[in-house]
Amino acid sequence: MNVWDTVFPYLLSGISVGGQYALIAIGYTMVYGILRLINFAHGDVFMVAGIVMVYIASSGLPIWVCIPLVLLITVFVGFLIERVAYKPLRSAPRMSVMISAIGVSYALQNLVLYVTGGLNKQYPTIPWISDTVVIGPAKTKLVTVITPILVIALVVALVLLINKTKIGMAMRAVSKDFETSQLMGIKINNVISATFIIGSFLAGVGSILYFTNYPTVIQTSGAMPGLKAFVAAVFGGIGSIPGAVIGAFIIGIMENIIKGLDVILFKAGIISGPMGLATFSDAFTFALLIVILIVKPTGLFGEKVTDKV
Amino acid sequence: MSSLLKVTDLVVSYGGIEALKGISFDVGQGQIVTLIGANGAGKSTTLRTIAGLVPHKDGRINYEGRDITDLNTQKIVENGIALVPEGRRVFANLTVLENLRIGAYLRKDKDLIEEDIQYVYELFPRLKERSWQLAGTLSGGEQQMLAVGRAVMTRPKLIMMDEPSLGLAPLVVRDIFSIIRTLKGTGMTVLLIEQNANAALHACDYAYVMETGKITLSGTGEELLASEAIQEAYLGKTGR
Numbered sequence: 001m002n003v004w005d006t007v008f009p010y011l012l013s014g015i016s017v018g019g020q021y022a023l024i025a026i027g028y029t030m031v032y033g034i035l036r037l038i039n040f041a042h043g044d045v046f047m048v049a050g051i052v053m054v055y056i057a058s059s060g061l062p063i064w065v066c067i068p069l070v071l072l073i074t075v076f077v078g079f080l081i082e083r084v085a086y087k088p089l090r091s092a093p094r095m096s097v098m099i100s101a102i103g104v105s106y107a108l109q110n111l112v113l114y115v116t117g118g119l120n121k122q123y124p125t126i127p128w129i130s131d132t133v134v135i136g137p138a139k140t141k142l143v144t145v146i147t148p149i150l151v152i153a154l155v156v157a158l159v160l161l162i163n164k165t166k167i168g169m170a171m172r173a174v175s176k177d178f179e180t181s182q183l184m185g186i187k188i189n190n191v192i193s194a195t196f197i198i199g200s201f202l203a204g205v206g207s208i209l210y211f212t213n214y215p216t217v218i219q220t221s222g223a224m225p226g227l228k229a230f231v232a233a234v235f236g237g238i239g240s241i242p243g244a245v246i247g248a249f250i251i252g253i254m255e256n257i258i259k260g261l262d263v264i265l266f267k268a269g270i271i272s273g274p275m276g277l278a279t280f281s282d283a284f285t286f287a288l289l290i291v292i293l294i295v296k297p298t299g300l301f302g303e304k305v306t307d308k309v
Numbered sequence: 310m311s312s313l314l315k316v317t318d319l320v321v322s323y324g325g326i327e328a329l330k331g332i333s334f335d336v337g338q339g340q341i342v343t344l345i346g347a348n349g350a351g352k353s354t355t356l357r358t359i360a361g362l363v364p365h366k367d368g369r370i371n372y373e374g375r376d377i378t379d380l381n382t383q384k385i386v387e388n389g390i391a392l393v394p395e396g397r398r399v400f401a402n403l404t405v406l407e408n409l410r411i412g413a414y415l416r417k418d419k420d421l422i423e424e425d426i427q428y429v430y431e432l433f434p435r436l437k438e439r440s441w442q443l444a445g446t447l448s449g450g451e452q453q454m455l456a457v458g459r460a461v462m463t464r465p466k467l468i469m470m471d472e473p474s475l476g477l478a479p480l481v482v483r484d485i486f487s488i489i490r491t492l493k494g495t496g497m498t499v500l501l502i503e504q505n506a507n508a509a510l511h512a513c514d515y516a517y518v519m520e521t522g523k524i525t526l527s528g529t530g531e532e533l534l535a536s537e538a539i540q541e542a543y544l545g546k547t548g549r
Contacts, residue, residue: 166414173400173411179362180398185386185415185463 006267009138010260011253016144016213018252019151023206024229025236025244026158027078027199033175033239034195037097041081041104043226045200049074049207050123050217051112057124066124071204078200079193087189112219120216129212143212148249150209154202155245162241167194175239224282228255231289237302247300251288255281313338313467313498314359314390319368321351321358328354330522331368336467341489341499343509343530345543346519352502353395355519356469359500360392361385372467387415391465395472395502397456401445405436408444408455412462422462429458432488450481457488468492469500474508486512506543510534518543 024046031039053070057063085104089097129143162168174181174191182188210225211217229244232251236243257264258281265271292299314336321329329351336342344352357363359370361382370378377385400408409429413422430437433454439447444455453473460468470489474482486508489499503509510516510530518526518539526533533539 169403169407169411170414172402176400176402177398180394180400182362182382183360183386183392183394184411184459185383186411187383 003264003268005137006260006264007257008136009140010256010264012135012138012140012144014253014256015249016140016147016209016252017256018249019147020206020210021225021229021232021252022151022245022248023154023202023209024225025232025248026155026241027203028230028233029236029238029241029244030195030199032233034171034192035086035097036094037086037101038230039199040098040101041085041108042199042203043222043229044105044108045074045078045081045222046203046207046210046226047217047219047222048077048108048112049204050211050221051116051121051219053208053211054121054123054217063124063127067126067208070208071201074204074207075197075200078196078203082193082196087192109219109222116219118219120218123211123215123217126208126212129209141213143209147209150205151245154205155241158198158202158241161198167191171195228285231285234289235292235299237299239303240299240301243299243301251285254288255285258284311338312336313373314500315371316355316359317369317371319355319358319370320366321354321363322366327366328522329358329365332519332522332524333368334517334524334527336498336500337515339493339496339498340514341493341501341512343501343503343513343516344519345503345506345509345516347542348504349521350519351522352519353471356392356471356500356502359385359469360390362392383415386463389464389466391460391463391468393456393460393468393470393473395475397449397452399444399447399452399455399459401443403444404441405444405447405455406440408459409436409462412459413464416462416464425462425464429461432461432491433458450477450484453477453481453485454488457485461492465497467498467500469502471502472504473501474503474505482508506539507534510539 024042027042028039031037031042049070052073053066056066056069061069081104085100086097089100129141129146131142133140133142133145135145162171170181170186170191171194173184174186174188178188228251229248232248233244234247235251236245236247259278261277262271262274266274312335317333318331319329319333320327320331332351332355344355346352354363358365361380365378368378369376372388372390377388380388400411403411406426409426410422413425416422435451436454436458439451444452447455457470457473473485477485482505489501489512493499501509501513510533513530516528516530516533517524518533526536526539528536534544
């Protein structure tokens with residue numbers, strides 16, 4: 001009763017944050033599935049989406065114009081990164097592409113630093129989803145409730161796209177075998193672009209939901225959520241979309257429960273005063289990663305690692 | 310017999326080593342033509358270069374009287390050349406039916422695609438039974454059938470096969486060769502690479518023998534089967 005009332009708000013915000021991580025994690029896992037590349041710039045694309053929203057909203061455009069515009073620009077950024085930084089390295093060793101990804105990550109951060117002057121930029125208040133709602137013992141923003149619903153809807157749409165459409169079939173084929181896909185007449189580069197477009201779109205949606213919960217955006221805002229989402233993707237088995245989503249929810253929930261651990265344990269009568277356990281919420285994510293890599297290196301839903309020739 | 314494919318002085322090199330040292334050959338319209346030769350002779354490289362997967366250094370490839378040397382793989386496939394790659398390379402994570410559908414990726418004629426799927430299922434009834442199975446769960450022989458079926462789905466005029474009998478049981482090999490003849494019967498032209506020289510020479514209309522990047526001999530299947538040099542090198546000294 002009492003303990004549940006204390007746990008519930010943390011659980012709720014855990015599910016919400018988990019959903020936001022999931023939207024980023026899908027981008028990591030899809031790109032890995034096709035290119036066997038950890039796209040280190042992905043978290044920064046997420047951050048850029050936040051910054052773009054700041055500037056577009058300050059222009060006074062109505063929000064229903066801002067949101068599609070932000071998504072469009074984010075998608076374009078993702079597409080452009082692939083064409084400029086990864087496509088020319090298609091036949092280069094994987095390590096080179098990875099270094100290119102790290103380069104893009106810093107290039108984006110520096111670009112935003114240049115534009116914003118390194119100042120925290122106030123994220124605009126998105127109407128409706130910023131409204132306060134009361135659910136049982138928890139008082140929260142509407143975005144907390146909307147996030148998991150939206151995430152599930154988007155994931156279902158994505159899974160249908162991948163399993164039921166022609167481009168989805170091409171994606172699955174390309175992820176297995178570039179050369180044979182070419183022999184079927186599939187344009188590899190278009191399929192790879194489509195993957196980046198989908199990943200950036202979801203990161204853009206994720207950024208709107210995520211930053212609504214935070215007052216400001218700065219050039220490093222993408223680092224932590226990006227890293228967490230990456231861990232979620234590895235946890236779920238990199239390359240697997242359901243794995244990334246489930247991994248993200250688990251990480252989001254655990255992290256938030258730990259944030260509330262002091263209060264929860266106190267209410268439950270286990271500890272008598274605050275112990276500052278919340279400090280460990282980030283460390284937990286990475287401890288989890290280490291344990292997973294030891295116990296099940298391929299993650300929850302990962303395939304056996306087969307190196308592409 | 311007019312030639313569908315004409316390769317002239319084709320040179321291909323990998324990292325400074327010449328894999329093809331200027332080979333020329335013709336594939337006649339509606340024929341089964343085979344390239345035989347030892348491992349490393351450059352047979353696979355030849356097919357992969359025609360398909361646009363390997364860059365060439367010199368020489369021309371003409372197809373239907375047009376120069377296709379510099380086209381990319383997608384354009385080459387569009388023009389009606391299909392390659393059944395060595396080791397089958399079916400998409401293990403796709404179902405049998407999806408593997409056939411992806412063969413028809415460039416085609417827009419929906420009704421004909423459905424007809425062709427039924428046609429492939431007639432050629433290979435085993436595939437029909439396994440339509441919903443993931444291709445990775447098929448046996449080697451079934452995968453080879455699927456790889457051929459997938460190529461047929463592109464509606465090729467020229468179907469190139471890279472070692473279709475490799476690693477298959479003798480009964481399955483017989484099936485594959487009978488399918489090759491069936492395909493020829495429908496008007497398709499076949500360019501076949503085989504380590505099973507005996508079977509290939511019996512099936513083909515014309516054959517070329519490759520040795521370390523060069524074509525050293527050519528002739529009809531019967532001529533080569535009768536040649537002592539061929540018997541010694543590829544068919545075992547006693548012949549069959």
